[in-house]
Amino acid sequence: xxxxxxxxxxxxxxxxxxxxxxxxxxxxxxxxxxxxxxxxxxxxxxxxxxxxxxxxxxxxxxxxxxxxxxxxxxxxxxxxxxxxxxxxxxxxxxxxxxxxxxxxxxxxxxxxxxxxxxxxxxxxxxxxxxxxxxxxxxxxxxxxxxxxxxxxxxxxxxxxxxxxxxxxxxxxxxxxxxxxxxxxxxxxxxxxxxxxxxxxxxxxxxxxxxxxxxxxxxxxxxxxxxxxxxxxxxxxxxxxxxxxxxxxxxxxxxxxxxxxxxxxxxxxxxxxxxxxxxxxxxxxxxxxxxxxxxxxxx
Amino acid sequence: xxxxxxxxxxxxxxxxxxxxxxxxxxxxxxxxxxxxxxxxxxxxxxxxxxxxxxxxxxxxxxxxxxxxxxxxxxxxxxxxxxxxxxxxxxxxxxxxxxxxxxxxxxxxxxxxxxxxxxxxxxxxxxxxxxxxxxxxxxxxxxxxxxxxxxxxxxxxxxxxxxxxxxxxxxxxxxxxxxxxxxxxxxxxxxxxxxxxxxxxxxxxxxxxxxxxxxxxxxxxxxxxxxx
Numbered sequence: 091x092x093x094x095x096x097x098x099x100x101x102x103x104x105x106x107x108x109x110x111x112x113x114x115x116x117x118x119x120x121x122x123x124x125x126x127x128x129x130x131x132x133x134x135x136x137x138x139x140x141x142x143x144x145x146x147x148x149x150x151x152x153x154x155x156x157x158x159x160x161x162x163x164x165x166x167x168x169x170x171x172x173x174x175x176x177x178x179x180x181x182x183x184x185x186x187x188x189x190x191x192x193x194x195x196x197x198x199x200x201x202x203x204x205x206x207x208x209x210x211x212x213x214x215x216x217x218x219x220x221x222x223x224x225x226x227x228x229x230x231x232x233x234x235x236x237x238x239x240x241x242x243x244x245x246x247x248x249x250x251x252x253x254x255x256x257x258x259x260x261x262x263x264x265x266x267x268x269x270x271x272x273x274x275x276x277x278x279x280x281x282x283x284x285x286x287x288x289x290x291x292x293x294x295x296x297x298x299x300x301x302x303x304x305x306x307x308x309x310x311x312x313x314x315x316x317x318x319x320x321x322x323x324x325x326x327x328x329x330x331x332x333x334x335x336x337x338x339x340x341x342x343x344x345x346x347x348x349x350x351x352x353x354x355x356x357x358x359x360x361x362x363x364x365x366x367x368x369x370x371x372x373x374x375x376x377x378x379x380x381x382x383x384x385x386x387x388x
Numbered sequence: 389x390x391x392x393x394x395x396x397x398x399x400x401x402x403x404x405x406x407x408x409x410x411x412x413x414x415x416x417x418x419x420x421x422x423x424x425x426x427x428x429x430x431x432x433x434x435x436x437x438x439x440x441x442x443x444x445x446x447x448x449x450x451x452x453x454x455x456x457x458x459x460x461x462x463x464x465x466x467x468x469x470x471x472x473x474x475x476x477x478x479x480x481x482x483x484x485x486x487x488x489x490x491x492x493x494x495x496x497x498x499x500x501x502x503x504x505x506x507x508x509x510x511x512x513x514x515x516x517x518x519x520x521x522x523x524x525x526x527x528x529x530x531x532x533x534x535x536x537x538x539x540x541x542x543x544x545x546x547x548x549x550x551x552x553x554x555x556x557x558x559x560x561x562x563x564x565x566x567x568x569x570x571x572x573x574x575x576x577x578x579x580x581x582x583x584x585x586x587x588x589x590x591x592x593x594x595x596x597x598x599x600x601x602x603x604x605x606x607x608x609x610x611x612x613x614x615x
Contacts, residue, residue: 342504342523345466345484361444361465362425375444375463377484377503380523 091241092253092266093119094346096327096357098234098334098386104353104368105134109230113222115356115363116237120218122359123241126252127221128213130262130329131235135208140183142190143203143210145176145249152197153177163192174224175249176203176212183207186259201250201287206260208232208331213252233388236329236357238264244272244291255293257285258300260331265292266344266359267323275319295320299328313337313383327357333387342380349373355386390415394429395422402429406456409435425465430458433475450477453494466503469496472513485522488515491532497586504541507534510551516586526553527563535582537590545598553598554579556590567601 095115099105109131116127146152149172157168157179166185171178181189186205193200204211212225218239222228238253245251254262269275272291279297280286286297298319302312309330316326316337325344328335336357338346349356349364351373358364361375378384392402402420409415413435420441423429427447430439433456441449444462451470460468463481472491479487482500489505491513498506498515504522507515512532520538527543529551539557546563552575553566562568579592 342485347484360425360446361463362446365424365444376482380504 091122093122093239093359093363094236094264094266094325094327094357095119095238095359095363096234096236096264096329096334096336098355099232099353100355101353105233106231108232108235110228111367112235112237113218113227114366115358116218116222116239118363118365119239119359123239124217125240125242125247126213126215126249127218127237127239128211128252128254128264129222129225129227129235129237130204130209130211130254130256130264131227131230131232132208132260132329132331133210133230133232135331138183138207139180140186140205140207141210142179142181142186142193142205143176143212144179144193144197145201145203145213146197146199147175149175149177152200156197159196160189160192163196164188166192173212173226175214176225178210204256204260204262206256206331209256209260209262209329211254211256211262213238213254214249215247215252234329234334236262236264236327236334243268245289250288251290253292254329255290255296257293257297258303260329261296261300261303262329263292263296263299264327265295266325267339269295269320269322269324271321291322295324295326309335310383310385313385317381325359330387333385335383335385336378337383338378338380340381346378347375348378348384349375389417389419391419391421393421394426395424399426399428403431406430406433406435406437406439409433409437411435413437423460423462427465430456433458444481453477463500464498469494469513472496482519483517488513491515493532495582495585499587501538507532507551510534514582516582516588518586518588520557523560524563526551529553533578533582535579535586535595537588545600547604548600550600552578554595555598556595559596559598562598565601565604566598569597569599571595571597 157170168181253264256262269291272294299312418439423443425446431451434454436455438457441460446465448467450458454473456475458477460479464479464483466484468487469477472494474494476495478497483498483502485503486505488496489508496515498517501519502521506521506525508527510529510532516535523541526545529548536555540559543563545566576592
């Protein structure tokens, strides 16, 4: 099972409502996977800063004075916004690698959820409605976002096993299905120097796409080659700074429904996730074809 | 006519109300509003009633249907009319994967396209699709008729038994042991009746018939080393 949702806005007027619409869609999919949930939101890139989203099991200790300690060590000006177990650190984009390095030194137990210009990832164990409320996702605005509610099959129910997975700046992936060659592919990617944190199959999928793009593929090309190199069942929804893409394996057992209007492109594991979107009655609704890459960018 | 608001009254209430209808009921016409993609709408009916669903449905709409006529004015989710025994189900829009799977009887009409695995393991149901069907349709189909007015996807009729598959458009590929067959007068007659019942104006003569080459029926000793 697992439930996936995604929303790509064409109409700027809807941007303040992105978090609200996306979390409603995700809550509708709760019974497809109630063990953990996560959401990736691409905010508006207004002030040209970069962000790192981090997670801690002991947030009150870990986040207190963190920005000052980073500044003391690196001289980089960092601001911090705390949301429950997550915190978003903001700095100049060029400083992201230095701040990551500093974090490893100052707070080695912190988990990095995402990094990039606009992406923020929030994920935890629990029901979608609780996870969405905990991070106040409804109040977030943005250009596009993806969400996932998990029924674990390949690895443990933990924060780090929840989706979305991000292995590259402003890139993330959610997955419904299970990959069967993830162990061999993980070994191969690690040999190439790709950092993979968990034993989860989806993280390997995300790392694979990131690796392909580092090698010069566009996201579309990386998704095309995933059809050759990944074995197993998958419906993938992939986010980048500019948009999102969808691909299903050639057998296409894992469900997927898309809807498009002048205002948005929406994805849901089931039509139920889309029923409350504005103008859905007049939307073009279809199932993405197997082994076909779909992509939308701003 | 009885109207039932699914959102307000709930699925269990709906299905138990419809199950309570018997052959002699005088409440023969039902309208269901706000289906909103819900699962298992009008499953397990066994009475000669008409159920009109105003909108799109989710998984397993009309599953195990006997006698009833069910109309869906939108599109239908996976497993629509699964294991139908008799009656008629009409989907105005598209149907998701494995529509009509394992059906024993009755007629399923899909006015839009059907997705993958349409009519998988069908056992006597008749299915008429006005549009196209996806890959692996009629996999292991045993009996009944699958009529496709548009095109068929990959691996049509893989490992099928005695079901008849009629396709008007192109077939992307045939599955193992499925072959094109001669269209005889009795097939034209079957098609004519099914197309009329399904409200399609397609001409029976425009179709090609596919079915089992019956090579998988018996063990071939030349394949002994393959196992």
